[in-house]
Each structure stands twice: as C-alpha cells, then as structure tokens.
Amino acid sequence: MGKSSRLNTLLVEILIAVLFFALASTVVLESFVAARSQSRLAALYDEAAADVQNVADELYASGDYDSALESAGFAFENGGWRLPREQYTLLAATMEENAGAGKLVTAGISAAVEGKLIITVPVTLYIPWEVAP
Amino acid sequence: MKTQNGGHAISGAFVFLLLGVFALFSTLLVLLCAQAYRNTVDQTARHRDERILQSFVRNALRAEDAENAFDVYEADGVTALTVTDTRETGENVRYIYCDGGMLRESFLKVKETFDPAAGEAVCPASSLTAEVIGGLVRVQITGTDGRAYAFSIAHRCAW
Numbered sequence: 001m002g003k004s005s006r007l008n009t010l011l012v013e014i015l016i017a018v019l020f021f022a023l024a025s026t027v028v029l030e031s032f033v034a035a036r037s038q039s040r041l042a043a044l045y046d047e048a049a050a051d052v053q054n055v056a057d058e059l060y061a062s063g064d065y066d067s068a069l070e071s072a073g074f075a076f077e078n079g080g081w082r083l084p085r086e087q088y089t090l091l092a093a094t095m096e097e098n099a100g101a102g103k104l105v106t107a108g109i110s111a112a113v114e115g116k117l118i119i120t121v122p123v124t125l126y127i128p129w130e131v132a133p
Numbered sequence: 134m135k136t137q138n139g140g141h142a143i144s145g146a147f148v149f150l151l152l153g154v155f156a157l158f159s160t161l162l163v164l165l166c167a168q169a170y171r172n173t174v175d176q177t178a179r180h181r182d183e184r185i186l187q188s189f190v191r192n193a194l195r196a197e198d199a200e201n202a203f204d205v206y207e208a209d210g211v212t213a214l215t216v217t218d219t220r221e222t223g224e225n226v227r228y229i230y231c232d233g234g235m236l237r238e239s240f241l242k243v244k245e246t247f248d249p250a251a252g253e254a255v256c257p258a259s260s261l262t263a264e265v266i267g268g269l270v271r272v273q274i275t276g277t278d279g280r281a282y283a284f285s286i287a288h289r290c291a292w
Contacts, residue, residue: 011148018155025162032169039173043180050187050284060287061269 048088048111049119055090055109056121063125065094065107088113102128183282185256186236186274190214193229193238194270194286203270203288205263211249213239214263214272228252231261234277 055072062068069092074081081092094107105127110120194203197216206213206228213230224243230252231237237252260275268288275281 007145007148011151014148014151014155018151021155021159025159028166029162032166032173036169036173039176043176046180046184050183054283054285057285057287058269060289061267061285 044087044113045118048085048090048113051085051088051090052109052111052119052121055092056107056123059107059109059123060125063105063127065092065105065123069094088118091117099126102126179276179278179280182256182276183280186258186276186282187284189236189255190229190272190274191284191286193227195289197227198288198290200288200290203265205265206247208247209249212262213247213249214261214270217243229261231258231274234259236261236274 055069058072059065059068069081070076072083074083074090074092076082081094083090083092089112091110091112092107094105096106097104103126105125107123108120109123110117112118193216194214197203197218199217199219202217202219204215204217206215211230211232213228216227216229218225218227226241226243228239228241228247229236230239230249232249232252233254234257235254236256236258237249237254239247239249239252241247257277258274259277259279261272263270263272270286271283272286273281273283
C-alpha cells in the first residue's frame with residue numbers, strides 16, 4: 001500500500017470517528033437539555049404549589065376571603081381574583097352559600113403556567129351564623 | 134515528485150487539523166454538559182432541601198393542630214417554634230429551631246428546661262424565625278445557601 005493510500009484510509013477513519021462522536025454528542029446534548037428543562041419545570045411547579053398552599057393557609061386563618069386576597073396582592077378582574085408572579089399566575093375564585101345554621105365559604109386557589117392550570121387547592125369553611133361577621 | 138510530496142504534507146496537516154478541531158469541540162462539549170449536569174443537580178438539591186424543610190415544619194404543626202398549641206420561644210439567642218401536645222396525660226412540648234447550622238427538634242416535658250444543644254439534628258438550615266398571629270403561623274427558614282423559604286400554616290381545628 002502506498003503512502004498516499006494509507007493517508008487517505010486514515011482520513012476516512014478519522015471522518016467516520018468524528019461522525020460517530022458527533023452523532024453521540026447530539027444524543028447526549030438533547031438528553032441534557034431535556035433534563036435541564038424538566039428540572040426547571042419541576043422547580044417552577046414546586047414553587048407554585050408552595051405559593052398556592054401559603055395563600056390557602058392565609059385564607060383559612062382570615063375567614064374573610066376577599067379581604068385576605070386583596071391584602072395578599074390579588075386584583076379582581078373578569079369575575080375572578082388574579083395575582084401575576086414572575087413565571088406563573090395565581091388565580092382564585094370565591095363563593096358563599098347558605099347552609100342550614102351557617103354559611104359555607106368556598107375558595108379555589110390555583111396556579112397557572114402559560115394558561116395551563118397546574119394545581120388547585122380548595123379552601124372551605126363552615127361559619128355558623130352565631131360567629132359569622 | 135515535488136508536487137506529490139507537497140500534497141502529502143498538506144493531507145497530513147489537514148488530518149491533524151481535523152483531529153485538533155475535533156478534540157477542541159469534544160472538550161467544549163464535555164465542559165458544557167458537565168456544567169449543565171452540575172446546574173441541574175444543584176437546582177434539584179436546592180428544591181429537595183426546601184421541600185424537606187417545609188414538609189417537616191408543616192407536618193409537625195399539622196400533627197398537633199389544637200387551640201393555643203403553637204407559640205414562639207426565645208432563649209439564648211435561639212428562636213424556637215413550640216408545639217404543645219396536651220392529648221397525653223402529661224404536657225409535652227416540641228421545640229423546632231435552628232442551631233449550629235442544623236434544623237433541630239427537641240421533645241421536652243413542660244417543666245423541663247430547653248437546651249438548644251440537646252436537640253436532635255433534622256437537616257441543614259442556618260436560621261429560623263416564626264410568628265404566631267391569631268390562627269396563622271408564619272415561618273421563615275434560611276437554608277445553608279442563604280436562600281430564605283417563607284411559608285404560612287393556618288390552624289384548621291381552632292379557627
């Protein structure tokens with residue numbers, strides 16, 4: 001085998017190796033990007049869930065949902081309460097109904113990411129008429 | 134003959150140049166991936182710590198949800214969230230506090246003296262502050278990385 005032929009063979013071998021590694025790196029990169037975005041999404045869901053839970057607890061403690069939502073920074077728009085956060089939006093809907101010797105006050109606190117609801121926590125209190133404000 | 138030798142030299146140089154470029158890009162790729170992996174792991178660890186801290190305190194309070202069961206106790210520069218259990222024959226107090234870079238808990242009888250050093254370590258955390266406002270407990274825990282996690286827990290049974 002001549003020198004030129006040996007060099008050409010080496011070049012082809014190297015090209016094949018480069019191609020193989022380029023293919024492998026594409027797969028690896030894709031996996032890393034998927035893992036990273038999944039981790040970020042999980043972190044966002046976690047943060048939103050904790051936020052929703054905190055608002056729900058604030059409502060439980062206050063008993064007066066509307067004023068508690070207002071003091072938490074919610075704004076009443078289009079028939080519902082809304083609080084935009086950096087990466088998600090908190091939504092709340094409240095309802096009152098008479099139930100026997102008291103009233104049933106219900107609220108649903110949700111978090112939405114890009115218009116998609118990711119978590120909803122219901123808050124329900126039964127307030128007897130004797131203690132109702 | 135001269136042209137042939139020149140051609141070999143160029144082909145040889147091209148092969149090594151190709152190898153060099155390949156090695157450079159491979160190294161860059163490895164560094165990039167390692168950084169992405171490290172970021173992902175760090176972020177996951179941070180959220181795991183936050184979840185552990187939150188669920189530990191939430192569960193501790195939920196387990197003893199009763200009127201006047203929660204309070205804040207301060208001694209020797211340590212702020213402790215206290216949870217009093219009155220269901221058993223004797224009154225027991227559970228102290229939840231941060232000391233020595235760890236979130237700790239200590240179970241004591243009401244008459245026993247609180248000693249921060251005697252508590253059992255739960256997980257790493259650098260400080261804890263708490264306030265009880267009516268039926269709401271507001272807790273802020275600072276992790277070892279300096280990030281603060283604030284959360285609210287309401288009484289369920291004693292509103």
